[in-house]
Amino acid sequence: MAVLEMQRIRICALKKNRKHILELLQREGMIEVCDIIHEDDTFHKMDVSLPADLLRKGTSLAKDAIDILDKYNPENKSGSNMLKGRKEVSTSVYDSFAKKRDSVMKKCNRIVQLDKIIAESKAEITKLNTQSEILQPWLNLDIPIDFKGTKYTRSFVGTLPNLWKLDEIYQELAEEMPLNVDIISSSKEQTCIFVLCIKDKQEAVSDKLRSIGFSYPGLTDAKNPSQKMEQLQSEIQKNQKTIEDCMNELKDLGSIREDICFLQDYESMRLEKYNVLGRLLQTSKVFILTGYIPKKEANNLESKLNQRFELSVEFEDPDESEDTPVLLENNGFSRPIQDTIEGFSPPGKYEIDPTMITSLFYYVLYGLMLSDAGYGLIITSACGLLLVKFRTTIEETTKNFLKMFLFCGISTIFWGIVFGSYFGDMVDVVSNTFFGEKITIQPLWFFPVKKPMQMLLFSMALGIVHLFTGLGMKCYQCLRQKDYKAILYDVLLWYVLLGSSVVYLLTMKMFVDIVGLTFILPASVAKVSGVLAMISALGIILTNGRESKNPFKRILKGLYALYGITGYLSDVLSYSRLLALGLATGVICTVINKMAAMAAVGAIGPIIFIIIVLLGHTLNIGINALGAYVHTTRLQYVEFFGKFYEGGGRKFEPFDTNTKYYKFKEKMENG
Amino acid sequence: MDNYGIVFALAGAILAALLSGIGSAKGVGMGGEAAAGVITEDPSKFGKVLILQLLPGTQGIYGLLIAFITLSQIGVLGGKSDMSLAVGLLYFGACMPMAFVGYYSAVKQARASVASIAVVAKKPDQFGKAMIFSAMVETYAILALLISVLAIVGIGSLNI
Known part of the structure; x- marks a missing residue:
């Protein structure tokens, strides 16, 4: 449990080594760059907004390309999995990628372009489909839709609303004979007709038709409908072919997905480097980098830098008044809780790192709130299994998260045994229902449901211990400040x-x-x-x-x-919530077991019993594990921290590789 | 008239489950609406907003718990169920903290949750603090649960 001591670092080096020095520092991830020295006549800062913009675009282009590839080839999705973690890559791969970068970039552009073509073709197909749908009723017409008639005749091609029968139409037009009416197609909504009359009567026929709701079709095309249809279909096919080609190309391009992932990381790393570059003070030959570094890393970094480059490294202790960033370091037992502390706020000036004490109480309180040996066993074994299975690849944050629940689970088992809860009263219920003899596992101490007052008292006593520890921490802090x-x-x-x-x-x-x-x-x-x-x-x-x-x-x-x-x-x-939440877990367990026992009648009884128990306890473990997590955090943040801890420190944010898919670090840090 | 005891006791149990359940349903619903909005923008925040959505859901469970303890105490789930009117009213009263506080705290907690979801949408790293705001409201539901449990268990050993 400690707040690491920070030092100010100043690196002064030749500009020709700038790229390599920055890359080394980035991989080490040990320095937080800050602007302690200001610009003057000799030293200037570089304007990096233009290249930074380009890199940002490159990053988002690669991200788009990956999204597109995943959309069309869902099967070979091998993205960043929390448990599998990022792949570790040696620095030489990074260096050699520079040559590949342009070609991958081009392929990314092509992928985005292909996606666009596919989208456009799809829109086109939709449009063509609508057209062919409109054309559908006219397919039986073997003349062009806009056919106006011959020398002595006049034709009308159009639709009447609703369903018409041939003789009905003839009836309407009886006065204007001779004429010819054909029904091309009919449906409930409309009847498509072709009327041919002699030219002299066209006015009268037109008026008649209009009076019964005749209208011209929206399509006007010189071709006849079936020809037009063929044309539409071939266009649809052409578009489908385009889509297929694009898809195939995308599938082929899927093989370079890893390269594109690399590109995204590469670009985002370079972006970070450029951001630092913009904060360096430079002359024509020399640059100066200032920042903070944890004291214990200082010598290591200095020797590494001196080995490879000609430069000057200076260290200084920061002033009292300075806004020094805070980096915490803890052992494996308390480390998982460090994120909870940082979630509140890193310790401010003169404050100590409360992680160790907090973690101790965290596990105890969590276990008390869940307090069931069965649930604890499930949590512990699940977390333990995952931790062992993915021990080599797992990401640091996921690992800590799992470790936290591992310890919480162990504590839950302990309190479960103390208060005699094994999936509630599962042992009693099973022995009573299926074996006809009730067996009860006696608790190590007492059943909270039977003696709630005693449990309440214990909860509050524990609360007093927690609060007094908080006061003790304050005492220690005052002692350090004399x-x-x-x-x-x-x-x-x-x-x-x-x-x-x-x-x-x-x-x-x-x-x-x-x-x-x-x-x-x-x-x-x-x-x-x-x-x-x-x-x-x-x-x-x-x-x-x-x-x-x-x-x-x-x-x-x-x-x-x-x-x-x-x-x-x-x-x-x-702290009475310790009792309340513990009771909640226990009583809901009892409810589930009781319901299961009531339903477990007859030959398939045991199966029903198992189903109800599985479903019910899964639900209960989820809800109560969440409740215990939330309220443990609350007890720490509000009751415990309220006694001595204000936080307000600034978290140490080193200049490092903030990547999504690959790790480039030469050494893993513990922060 | 003396037989009405069980009626009041049962009514109390049912109100505890009913009101708390309604409150939680409302609350989780409100949280869900806000959470769904966040997910349209950034699906990776699912885990965080889900927790915030679920926070007002606990009152319903507490209500169920009180109802269940009462039911088993008054013998509805098997056993003797004759009790005096006074005892029935006592059970009724004992259920009321959970019923009312459960309802109101769930709805109010949901509003805090919705605000916290908005915080997470903009600043996911402030999840811990955002969660606490919502958890604060739940304190009162827990206190009500506690009193209801103690009262119901206590009534059993009274000499009335």
Whole structure:
């Protein structure tokens, strides 16, 4: 448990080595670049916005290309899997990729282009299909749709609304005979007709037709419908062929997917490098890089740099006033909780890294909330299995996540045994339902469902231990800052006040009766603890407003600080969630088991039993594991951190390879 | 009249499950709408927004729990079920914290969850803090659950 000590680093080197030095630093990932020195007449910063823009475009082009490839070849998707992790690649591969880059880039462009062609062809096909649908009713017409008639005749080609029969149409047009009517096709919505009349009567026929709702078709084409249809179909086929060709090409291009992934990483790494480049101070021959580095890495990096390049490296301890970034380091047991701490906020100045203590309580509290040996076993074995199976490839963050639940699971098993819960009362139910004899595994301590008051008391007692540890942490922090007054006034007085209040409660008959304790402390203890509480309360009133000079204000502030004891009360009560969530798990288990036992009748009884139990417990484990996670985090953030930890530090963000598919690091860091 | 005890006791159990269930259904629904919106933009946030969506879902489970404990205490799930009116009313009262607090806290927690989902949409790294805002509301549901459990278990050992 430690906040790593930081040093300022200044590297001054020749410009000709710039690329290689930056690449080395990037792979090491140990330096956070910062701008300590400002520009002046000699030293200038480079404008990198143009190349950075290009690289950003390149990155997104590669990303698009990968997405497209995955869309059309879903089977060979081998993207970044959380468990499989990123592939490790030697630096020589990185260096040699520069030659390949342009050709891969071209292929990316081609992929994006192909995708566009496919989309366009698909749109075209939709359009053609609509056209052919409109044409469909006219297929039987063997003359062009816009046929207007011959020398002595006039023809009308069009549609009538609704369904018409031939004789109905003749009826309507009876007065204008002689004429010829053909029904080309008919449906409920419309009837397509062809009417031929002599030219003299065309006005009259036209009027008649109009009066019964005749309209000309939307299509006008010199070709006759079936020819037109053929043409449409061939165009559709042509487009389909195009799509197929494009798809095939994309399938072929799928083989270079790995190269494109590499390109994306390559471009994003270069982008990061350019961003750093833009922050360097440079003259025509020399550049200076300033930044922060963890002290323990300093010598290592210096020797590496000196081995390969001619340069000057200087280290300095940062000033007190500086905004130094924070990097935490923890052992394997507490490391998983470090992300939770950083999720709150990295420790601020003068604060210690609380990861170790927090992790201890985290596992204990989590286990108490879930408190079922069966569930714990499932969580532990699942996480353990994954950790072992993917131990070589797994990503650091995933590993920590799994490790956290591994430890939480172990703690859950422990508390499950203490409180006698194995998938709730599964053993009782199974033995009673199927073997006719009830067997109960006795708990190591007691059944919380049977003695909720005792469990409540235990929860709150644990809460007091947690809170007192928080106060202890504050004490330690004050000690490190040599603020001895604060230790006395802000920590010790509170310890005395809270401790004596708890003891005083134990001497009260009413309280002991409520919680069902078997012992009561004698009245003499009550007197002593009462006096102690009074003295410490008075002390708090007098001292906790000590930053104010005005005595009146000071007392008021002290009184307000004493009012903070209500905060402690609500903090302690807040730990009752340990009981509530533990009960929730247990009782829902009981419900599931009971339902399963009730349904397990007859020959297929055991099968129904197993199905209900599997479904129910899967649901329960999911919900309660989530609940325990959320509320453990809350107890840490609100109750525990509230006592000593404010955070406010800035996380160390090194200049490194922020890649998606490949790892280029020469050495794995633990951060 | 003395037989009405069981009616009140059962009504209490059912209200606890009913109101908390309605509240959670509303809450999870609200969370789901917001979460789905985030997923259209960035499917990779699914895990985080799902957790936030589920947070207001616990009240329904607490309500179920209270209903179940009550049912088994009053003998509806097998056993004797004759009780005095007073005891029935006591059970009814004992279920009320969970019923009402369950309902309101689920709905209010859902609103906090929706706001937290908006936080995660913009700043996924602030997930931990966003989650706490929503979890704060749940405290009161847990306290109600606690009182309801203690009261229901306690009534069994009263001499009425």
